[in-house]
Amino acid sequence: MTRRIRFNAFDMNCVAHQSPGLWRHPEDQSHRYKELSYWTELAKLLERGRFDGIFIADVLGIYDVYGGNDIAALRQGAQVPVADPLLLVSAMAAVTDHLGFGITTGTGFEHPFPFARRLSTLDHLTNGRLGWNVVTGYLPSAAANMGESEHLDHDERYNHADEYLEVLYKLWEGSWEDDAVVRDRAQGIYVDPAKVHHIGHAGKHFTVPGIHLSEPSPQRTPVIYQAGASPRGVAFAAENAEAIFVAAPSKRVLGQTVTRIRDALEAAGRDRYAARIYALATIITDATDEAAQRKYDEYRSYASVEGGLVFMSGWMGIDLSRYDLDDPIGEVNSNAILSAVAAFQEFDDDGREWTVRDIAAWAGIGGMGPVFVGSGASVADRLQEWVDETDIDGYNLAYAITPGTFEDIVQHVIPVLTERGAYPSEYVPGTLRNALFGAGDRLPDDHRGARYRLGGPGSTALPDEQVRPQAGVAAT
Secondary structure: OOOOOEEEEEEEOEOOOOOOOHHHOOOOOHHHHHOHHHHHHHHHHHHHOOOOEEEEEOOOOOOOOHHHOOHHHHHHOOOOOEOOOHHHHHHHHHOOOOOEEEEEEEOOOOOHHHHHHHHHHHHHHOOOOEEEEEEOOOOHHHHHHOOOOOOOOHHHHHHHHHHHHHHHHHHHHHOEOOOOEEEEOOOOEEEOHHHEOOOOEEOOOOEEOOOOOOOOOOOOOOEEEEOOOOHHHHHHHHHHOOEEEEOOOOHHHHHHHHHHHHHHHHHOOOOOOOOEEEEEEEEEEEOOHHHHHHHHHHHHOOOOHHHHHHHHHHHHOOOHHHOOOOOEOOOOOOOOOHHHHHHHHOEOOOOOEOEHHHHHHHOOOOOOOOEEEEEHHHHHHHHHHHHHHHOOOEEEEEOOOOOHHHHHHHHHHHHHHHHOOOOOOOOOOOOHHHHHHOOOOOOOOOOHHHHHOOOOOOOOOOOHHHHOOOOOOOOO
């Protein structure tokens, strides 16, 4: 059987998302990130291409590891200035019917109680097409600007995130019964109080005794996305993630990462394919191989070495300005994205160790993922080859220029994959979770969050008489 390939579009509410320097290209429109029309036009384009969704990255901080300051990041526009991703979703949902929306926010800098309401609101407004990319944060500048004297170490950030998710699951899954909203006009009762429960959470990091403020949304819990590939990140994803984003510079490294993730899913009591795995990639395509290569060469002429090193320094937690460009990465310890460090400590598919110069060149277009260059048919061959050999489910597609890269994919690559039976000819109707798995709108029973449903083993919903004052008695 021909294996189906899934696409997400990878973008960010900024310029210079994954291809530093390409904002200078005359056809790039990333500077329009401040315009609502940029996002609505992109959403309609992606829906024409039957993408699973648009995945919007975010950072709450600036890339100031390179050179020990923020000067290079500002000069290159390297994900700065950057705006909030959540505010884009309603407008894009209004002009589409099927496209999913994966938005990124960190667990380190916002309390879960108001955050739960924000995501429930968007799940309602999108009619169940919302996903949340859980990040723990990796930029020290974000911690500093939130008043933290020092950044939590890598694994402790995940421990904190574990409790963050526990609070959210209790609010989303364990507070409101499905039929709590009765809208009884005759008796004047909108919500039956007996069917709304206080979650009674008291933990190491959070105390949340009360109810969720929103009634159940179509998915209750939005689809959980995750992008950590370190050992602790994989363990976290195995319990929580339904879509996992990975990035690797070679097919061999990618295959090893996917195997570790699928093994971890099984170890967590879930099916090996309980989460869709998307690999970061960038596609440069045109009508012929020769035209695509010319386009790629032109894009390369705009790529910024300094911008690439700014990004890689932030992702790896290493000030690459301290290295000579021909130095190998070697053995380093990092408190940032450990998977980024590990990927470039590996030898590539040709058996050559990567240098700082290689990293800078690689990051010029598409970040830490491969770049596929060629006609629609040639690119489709490569995409299918990587899926077959690495066991990924699809691709998280970054752009070189926007929206041009996505327009080219829709025009040249998707028709070839569709004709081969490797790409869907229509959307699966319903919520994002149902579109991804075809198994309904709510979390499956083997997911960690399902344990916090009312009456489940993780539910801490309290009897009403313990948390509500009696009628006529003032609360104290």
